[in-house]
Amino acid sequence: MSRHYYCVPICSLCAIFLFLIGLRAPCQTTRNGINAATTSDQATASDQPILRPQVPKLDKSPTAATPSSHTITSPAVPLIDSRSNPGYSSLPELVRDSKKLAQNYAVSETPPKSDLISQQESSIAPPLHGSSGTTEDTTLTPAIAPGSASSSKPSPAPQADPPAPAPGSASSSKPTPAPQAVQSMPAPASEEPPRRSLPAPMDGVFPLTEWVGGPLIGVPDTDPTWPLEKAIWAAFPVLKKNRIKIYGWVDPSYNASTSKHSNVPLSYNIIPNRLELDQLIGRIERVPDTVQREHYDWGFRYSGLFGIDYRYTAASGYGPSDGQLLRHNDLYGYDYPEAYALIYEPHFAKGMITKIGRYISPPDIEAQLAPDNYLFTHSLMFTYDAYTHTGIQQTIKLSDQWMVQGGIHAGTDTAPWARAAHPTMELFARWVSKSNRDSLYGGIDSFNGGSYKFQKDNLQQFNLTWGHKISRRINTMTEGYYLYTFDALKGGTVSNGPVKGFGGGGGPGAPLPGYSQAFGLLNYTNIKLTDHDYITVRPVDYLFDPRGWRTGYATTYSSWTIGLTHRFSDLLCIRPEVRYERALTGSVTPYDNGTRRYQFTFSVDVIQRF
DSSP, rough: OOOGGGGHHHHHHHHHHHHHHHTTTOOOOOSSOOOOOOOHHHHHHOOGGGOOOOOOOOOSTTOOOOGGGSSSOOOOOOOOOOOTTTTTOOOHHHHHHHHHHHHHHOSSSSSOOOHHHHHHHHHSSOOOTTTTSSSSOOOOOOOOOTTOTTTOOOOOOSOOOOOOTTTSGGGGSSSSOOOOOOOOOOTTTSSSSOSSOOOOOOOSSSSSOOOOOOOOSOOOOOOOOHHHHHHHHHOOHHHHHHTTTEEEEEEEEEEESSSSSTTTTTTOSSTTTTTEEEEEEEEEEEOOOOOSSSSEEEEEEEEEEEEEEHHHHHBBBBBTTIIIIIITOOSSSSEEEEEEEEEEEESTOOOOOEEEEEEEEEESSOOEEEEEESSBBBBBHHHTSOOOOEEEEEEEEEESOOOOEEEEETTTTTTTTTTTTOOOEEEEEEETTTTTTTTEEEEEEEEEEOOTTBOOOEEEEEEEEEEEESSSEEEEEEEEEEEEEEETTSSSSSSOOOOOTTOOSSOOOEEEEEEEEEEHHHOOOOOOOOTTTEEEEEEEEEEEETTTTTSSSSEEEEEEEEEEEEESSSSSEEEEEEEEEEEEEETOOOTTTBBBBBEEEEEEEEEEOO
C-alpha cells in the first residue's frame, strides 16, 4: 500500500479493511481475474458480520429460480479509496456510506470499474478450482458486460446442483441439460425403414428399385397402404395386426396397329385397334419380415387375374384357364399365376426363404403382372419363354453381394398333377458389385432332359441378366437366354380350340423331330425425367427361331420400342409407347395371321390401383 494511505486515521483504515474483507469474501470470479478471499480472510469476515453487505443468498437447489437481480454478473464492488472520499470524519459515516455503495452495486448491471480493481485484475492470479480447505463455496458467475460475445455462455459453477437461471437472464438462453441416458430416436417419417442389404440402386420412379432376382432377403416391404387395403383394415383390425394385405389393380389398354386381325407375336394386347381389358387383379398376401434375424416368419401370396392376358399365364392342369385356352381358345379368361406360401428361416447363412406353390418364373427383366414392367408391351423373347412354375424353391442370402437359389418344379407352365409334368431342376445365382452399380443374375430355369410330352412344351431354359446403373437417373439391363427341346411340335403347346382371328386354336402343329432350339437377346434402357416421369427405350429385342418351334414361323424377329410412363400418383399411371417390329430372314410373313413381314403399333395402357 502506498504512503498516501497513512494520512487516514488508523481506526478508519481498520474499518475499511474489515469492510472490504466482509464484502469480498463471498466473491470469486473465474474469467475476469478477480480472486476469492483466502481461507483466513473468510474466517475474519465471518467474525465481522456487521460489515458484510446485505446480498441475498443464492438458493442452490436445482429447481429454484434465481432472480436476475440476485445474480452477480457485474464487477465486484470496488475498494473505497480515501483519495475519492477525503471528507469522512468518523467510522459510522464510513460504514453507512459503504453499505449504500455496496447495495447500489449489487443491483447495478454495468457499474464502472475503479482504478484499484483494474490493478488487482492484472496482478492477482485466478484461484484453482476444487482446492481443499475452504469452508464454503465462494464461486460466483464471472462479471460479463451485457451484450458481449461471451454473455450467452457463462462458465458454470463447480457445483453438483447449479441454480436454475432466471427467466430472461443471459444464462437462460442455453441451460445446462440434466444428465440422462442415451436413447435411440425413431427415424423420421421421410426415411426408409431399416434394411439388411445394400441400398436400393434405382430411383423410386421406376417400377423396380432393386436388381432383378428375388425374393430378396433383408429388404423391407415399402409398398404404400392401398385404398382397399386401408378400408379392409379399418373394418377388420386383426388383418392389419397380422400384416395381411388385400389390394389390386385394373389395366385397360388401347392400340392402333397396321395389322387388322391380330397383333401376334406382340403381347399382351393381341387385338388390334380396340380397347380391351388386359388385367383385373385381386391380391391377398402377407410379406414376411426378413430384415430381422430373431425369429422365423411366414407369408403367402395369391394373385387372381381376369382379362385377355390370362392366355399367357395359363398352365396345363390349372383350371379354369387350361380349359378356357387349350380347349376353347377363349379371348377372356381367369387364372391365378401366383399361389404360394413362404417360410423365412433367419439363422441359416444370412437368411433363407422357402417358397412352396405356384410362382412366377424368376429370371426375366419383365414380369407377367403390369405394375412390374417398364413398358406396356412385352419383348418378343419374353413372349415365348416360361411364365410360371409349381414346386419348391429355396433362396439363400450368403452376403449383401451374393444370393443363390435352387428348387424343383413340375416343368414350364405345368401343374404337378398334369400328365405332362416332369421333375425339373432350377438353379440360380445373383451377384451385386460392392459399388451397387452392377448386377448379374442367371442360371438354369428349367432342366429335365427336354422330351416333349402330351402335347405340352417342355422348355429347357438358361438365362443371364446384367444390370448396370449409369447414374441414379439412368440404368440399363441386358438379358439373353437359350432354349431347347427334343421332338417338339411347330408352334409349341397345342391349343385344340377353334381357330380365331386374334390367333391360337387349330390343334397340333407339324412335328419337329430331333433337336429344336431358340435364343433371344434383349436390352432395356431407362431414363428418369422427373419424379413422375421416365422414358424406356428397348433398342434390342431379337428372337431366333430357326425351326418355328416357338412362334410357328421359322425366322428371326426383331422389335424396337420407346415409351413414356407418367405417374399421376401412387395409384394411377399411364404408359404410351410406339413399336416397330419385323421378320429379318427369308420371305416369311409372320404378322397379321401370316400376311405381313412387319408391324407398327401405337399402344397405351392405364394402371389404376385400388
